[in-house]
Amino acid sequence: MLQLSDLLPDSGGEIVLRMAGVETLAVTTEQAVAATGLADAHVTAAGENVAGLRYYQLDSGVTLYCSSDTNLLFGAEPV
Numbered sequence: 001m002l003q004l005s006d007l008l009p010d011s012g013g014e015i016v017l018r019m020a021g022v023e024t025l026a027v028t029t030e031q032a033v034a035a036t037g038l039a040d041a042h043v044t045a046a047g048e049n050v051a052g053l054r055y056y057q058l059d060s061g062v063t064l065y066c067s068s069d070t071n072l073l074f075g076a077e078p079v
Contacts, residue, residue, distance in 0.1 A: 003077070004029035009062050012045035016053070017066040025070060028077040031058040038068060 004027055009015045019025065035057040039050045044065075053065040056072055066072060 001026040001028060003027075004031065004058075004062070007064075010044055010046035013062050014044040014046070014048075014050075015062065015064045016044060016046070016048045016050060017064060017070075017072075019066065019070060022067075022070050024073060025066070026073045026075070027064070029058070029074055030076055031060050031062070031074070033057070033074055034059045039065060 002025065007015050017025070033056050037055060039053050039055045041051045043049050050065045052068060054068045054070065055063055055065050056074070057063045064072060
């Protein structure tokens, strides 16, 4: 499980997660997913080519990218 607050986006508000072999990962956050899909040709502000990666754009504008084989599950931290 990752906490969104522990991840640092680049200057474009993007975070690239490189996790070989991980099928599902939980991300704790109060933010809602505003959009998801597969990224078109794009290079992040940090210089990462994310073409073909799965993306999740949150309502804050932060976008997370991961392998198209990985699913991110978003939700609040359990009490």
